[in-house]
Amino acid sequence: MELTGADILVRCLQDEGVEYIFGYPGGAALHIYDALYKQDKVKHILVRHEQGAAHAADGYARSTGRPGVVLVTSGPGVTNTVTGIATAYMDSSPLVILSGQVATSLIGNDAFQEVDAVGITRPCVKHNFLVKDVRDLAATIKKAFYIATTGRPGPVLVDIPKDVTAHKTEYEYPKSVSMRSYNPVTKGHPGQIKRAVDLILAAKQPMFYTGGGVILGEASAALTELVRVLGYPITQTLMGLGAFPATDPRFVGMLGMHGTYEANMAMHECDVLIAVGARFDDRVTGDVSKFCPNARIVHVDIDPSSISKNVPVEIPIVGAAGFVLEEMIKQIKASKKQPDREALAGWWKKIDEWRKLNCLDYDRESQLIKPQFVLEKLYELTAGDAYVTSDVGQHQMWAAQFYKFDRPRRWINSGGLGTMGFGLPAAMGVQMAHPEATVCCVTGEASIQMCIQELSTCKQYDLPIKIVNLNNRYMGMVRQWQEFFYDRRYSHSYMDALPDFVKLAESYGHAGLKIEKPGDVEAALREALKQKDRLVFLDFITDQTENVYPMIVAGKGQNEMHLKPCKAVVPTDRELA
């Protein structure tokens, strides 16, 4: 039987096992929406802005490992998703974005709601397609899911003109896909792995440095076993948190600009660096000429272009993290050589000295709510078991520093692109995927306002997200940089004219709580977490002067950290009023 393109598209999603799609209808997508209406296998979540759809699908993907699916209309529908697509691209998150397009006969005519979707998204997708013939539709959708989820994952956009969704053809979903121009690696070169193992076992001051690739590659168990077998210290990037349990003493904290002193110093002094699924980002390396000066580097990555991009590597291994790590475990267990326990004991002694500095300490006697305190309490009260999404800025760094993630896919944040507005819609996707789980969105009063309209979506679908708003009335990270590098000229970083978040939450049909004293933090969190069936907006009025420490100033070396919090001179609300 012949089906319309719209019906074929929906059948493809069903056959792909897609549970939810996040979207927003419009003219060019109406045939598709009609096809969705006629079935109930694929559930559509109606967002309030297409950016929210992309972030929600992204949150779904990051928390499950399955691809997130977005459906939007042409023109503004698809341009609104661009920030979300770029966010997914930078963090290698598998998304499939289906966008309506004007009819093929109108393409290029500046038609109503026409935009060159393939052209606009080209630099921020792994690949994209324009389907011009309904007979190509099913095969293209198959390819889109295949490309999005294999190798180094990423977003794939499929642009579908309206007439293609109306035309009819026979439906058959391809069982498999093979592309001569796309063959992602699945293993890793055995010779290189052998060389790496020899180097790793000969190390005196070894260090693991792992990133989001371990999570994407489902390699957490292998990484954890390998690190424990060897007894080596490990640091993780912002994107890698949770791959190795944070409560294990071998974890020395996150590294990089706002990483711990011990992690950065250990990086600086290590003699063998084992990098897995991490990409030597500038926020990690600081000045590359001063990066790990004594280290011989092994780098495991599925993307060859990530290897030796910023820092030259001695032993590159292009391969899937899980395969390579398991192979390493096998070889190490079979090897006659063992790690140098004596050298290792000395190395740990050094690291423990650095640890003693207690670099994340903050003023616990403060009369004002310290954001770090809120996150410590959140960690305690959720027993470290919540899914935590965040927006971007100071609160993001504090969440990364103070919430100890023991499991992968629990920490969901925009690391690469740094997208404010990501947290709330991402939390929606996470909560859809894990309806019983505690999902917290750690945010700030500036970030949350960038996608605040999604509070309405949360109401419609009864998503009991806990919003932890660390409200310091500033774009905190911008303010921090202005304090340090712009002689305290706080140009446009004060958030004036804020709404009453409690009333705002209430007007959307949620609960809101405003917390102004440190003594009330715990009770408020307890109260919010108790409410399993409703969204609670916790508006914590925090200390405006707090800065994120430690800090490596951009362009400095890893061993040149600022540790001591200097008292910030920040105009308070009252002075600004």
Added chain:
Amino acid sequence: MRHIISMLLENEAGALSRVAGLFSARGYNIESLTVAPTEDPTLSRLTLVTSGSDDIIEQITKQLNKLVDVVKLLDLTEGTHIEREMLLIKVTVEGPMREEVKRLVDIFRGRIVDVTEASYVIELTGTSDKLDAFIQAVGGAGILETVRSGVSGIARGERSLRV
């Protein structure tokens, strides 16, 4: 260093802009670029000339290989190869210059393909250096227009770029 990178591309709409977009997005140079279908109509062959340190060239080839539309890639300058570029040049030629320019064309083994009372159109094929040298030599005559095809190339001997 100058590199000639040649690749087989899926003959799909937008494939060329993926390659061009990669270069502009990542700040790499393109000195010249040519593209045309091969004997297999599903494949195009694209040849580009770029320059950069070894690290940059390594990144360029890795990033190009990552593009889904790039089927296969070869850095011709890594081995012995033949490089050709075609030049069409229109020059004003009057009086004694007519003979002089014709002699130059013979020396460079070019051909005059169009003649008017006041001008020649000359066709010349060779390496980019040779074309540069010719343009310099003919500079005395007034150059009205130059058109260069961009570099094409092929590896010598056994080395081949094929699927």
